[in-house]
Amino acid sequence: MNNGQQAIIAVNVGSSSIKFALYPFRGATTGAALLTGTIAGLEPDGQPCVAFSTDDGVNLSETLAPGPGDSFERALAAMRALLARYAAPARLMAVAHRIVHGGERYAESVVLDEAAMAYLRTLEPLAPLHQPHNLEGVELFMRAFPELPQVGCFDTSFHTTMDPLEQRFALPQAMHREGVRRYGFHGLSYRYLAARLAERSGRSGRKVLMAHLGNGASVCAMHCGVSVATSMGFSALDGLMMGSRCGALDPGVLLHLMRQGWDADRIEKLLYRQSGLLGVSGLSADMRTLRASDQPEARTAIDLFTHRLVRECGALTACLGGLDLLAFTGGIGEHDAALRLAACEQLLYLGVRIDTGRNKAADGSQIMAIHADDSSVEIWVVPTDEGRVAAGDAAALLAHMQI
Numbered sequence: 001m002n003n004g005q006q007a008i009i010a011v012n013v014g015s016s017s018i019k020f021a022l023y024p025f026r027g028a029t030t031g032a033a034l035l036t037g038t039i040a041g042l043e044p045d046g047q048p049c050v051a052f053s054t055d056d057g058v059n060l061s062e063t064l065a066p067g068p069g070d071s072f073e074r075a076l077a078a079m080r081a082l083l084a085r086y087a088a089p090a091r092l093m094a095v096a097h098r099i100v101h102g103g104e105r106y107a108e109s110v111v112l113d114e115a116a117m118a119y120l121r122t123l124e125p126l127a128p129l130h131q132p133h134n135l136e137g138v139e140l141f142m143r144a145f146p147e148l149p150q151v152g153c154f155d156t157s158f159h160t161t162m163d164p165l166e167q168r169f170a171l172p173q174a175m176h177r178e179g180v181r182r183y184g185f186h187g188l189s190y191r192y193l194a195a196r197l198a199e200r201s202g203r204s205g206r207k208v209l210m211a212h213l214g215n216g217a218s219v220c221a222m223h224c225g226v227s228v229a230t231s232m233g234f235s236a237l238d239g240l241m242m243g244s245r246c247g248a249l250d251p252g253v254l255l256h257l258m259r260q261g262w263d264a265d266r267i268e269k270l271l272y273r274q275s276g277l278l279g280v281s282g283l284s285a286d287m288r289t290l291r292a293s294d295q296p297e298a299r300t301a302i303d304l305f306t307h308r309l310v311r312e313c314g315a316l317t318a319c320l321g322g323l324d325l326l327a328f329t330g331g332i333g334e335h336d337a338a339l340r341l342a343a344c345e346q347l348l349y350l351g352v353r354i355d356t357g358r359n360k361a362a363d364g365s366q367i368m369a370i371h372a373d374d375s376s377v378e379i380w381v382v383p384t385d386e387g388r389v390a391a392g393d394a395a396a397l398l399a400h401m402q403i
């Protein structure tokens with residue numbers, strides 16, 4: 001990094017990790033990251049660890065030091081300390097934040113002010129694993145760099161192109177008008193994939209499914225480069241089974257629990273923190289731990305995760321009316337070749353033929369095609385970079401503000 005180089009910090013507070021990076025600011029665009037850091041293992045049963053590297057050759061990998069506060073608070077403080085030390089030579093221009101819920105108000109990224117923050121706080125109950133931490137991150141940077149624009153980049157924005165029918169729940173009109181509808185999430189990740197696939201595949205504008213399989217997981221159906229349907233809904237609970245979230249669930253189960261005396265907090269904890277891979281296995285929300293286990297419940301959890309993915313891919317392919325390209329991303333989608341193989345074998349009926357050698361070789365370090373030569377559907381593994389999309393939006397806003 002050169003002294004005085006203009007740069008943008010990007011912060012992505014996920015449900016199990018905090019990812020941050022520093023990108024050069026070049027007019028209205030950004031380039032490759034100057035430094036990147038991940039603090040992972042922040043899920044309920046996780047072991048927090050820090051990985052950090054810079055383009056000047058600094059490489060750190062260590063467990064997060066114990067101390068006061070919960071693991072997210074300590075992770076935010078650790079990120080702040082790393083940036084204070086290693087981003088100091090740069091001239092910081094803005095901080096770009098991934099914020100999962102933009103509600104009905106934000107179809108695009110915006111510079112955050114107090115009014116925006118007050119609105120975003122009202123959405124906290126819709127994404128309790130994310131939104132409070134996202135906004136805590138913004139507040140931390142507002143205090144640390146009061147002179148810098150803080151830019152909010154929303155997961156939900158990408159899905160505002162969905163057809164009104166796709167956004168609609170079969171509930172009374174008044175509820176729809178109040179904003180009870182399908183929003184969809186992981187939008188920054190899907191935008192990143194759309195851009196990379198457009199560079200590499202002639203089919204990126206056709207019927208595309210993108211599966212973001214991380215601690216949170218969703219599938220997005222994209223046509224002509226825009227989102228037409230997605231598995232997540234009003235909150236980041238719907239659709240696929242996830243690390244500790246249940247995914248789609250018959251609402252009758254909730255009525256049953258309420259009649260047994262469960263209150264909202266207890267139900268929220270069950271659905272967001274005690275279900276999914278963690279709940280089914282009784283062991284862990286981390287796919288690597290389940291892969292390493294020989295307990296039958298771990299196998300059941302992986303099989304159910306795969307089954308739910310295959311089921312959702314079928315539903316979204318129906319929305320598209322066919323399939324030309326399938327892409328995997330997120331921690332599991334990028335690294336778990338066995339999961340990709342199992343899912344693709346069950347999607348053979350759609351013309352999805354995976355090449356086992358290419359699949360094994362795809363380790364998430366770079367974008368790779370993993371389909372067999374005779375597959376009628378292209379299959380890609382694309383390492384995602386939500387921070388890069390957020391930094392790009394901040395760069396575009398900065399350029400606009402300077403005109």
Ligand SMILES: Nc1ncnc2c1ncn2[C@@H]1O[C@H](COP(=O)(O)OP(=O)(O)O)[C@@H](O)[C@H]1O
Binds near residue numbers: 017216285330
């Ligand atoms: N090599 C791997 N094999 C299988 N799963 C992996 C591997 N590396 C990471 N994962 C899984 O990725 C998930 C975290 O995904 P990630 O996208 O980083 O999370 P977040 O949703 O917090 O952004 C965890 O379940 C983890 O087990």
Ligand SMILES: CC(=O)OP(=O)(O)O
Binds near residue numbers: 013014015130215217
């Ligand atoms: C929306 C969501 O679930 O995000 P993440 O995968 O980062 O937890």
Ligand SMILES: [Mg+2]
Binds near residue numbers: 014215
């Ligand atoms: Mg994530």
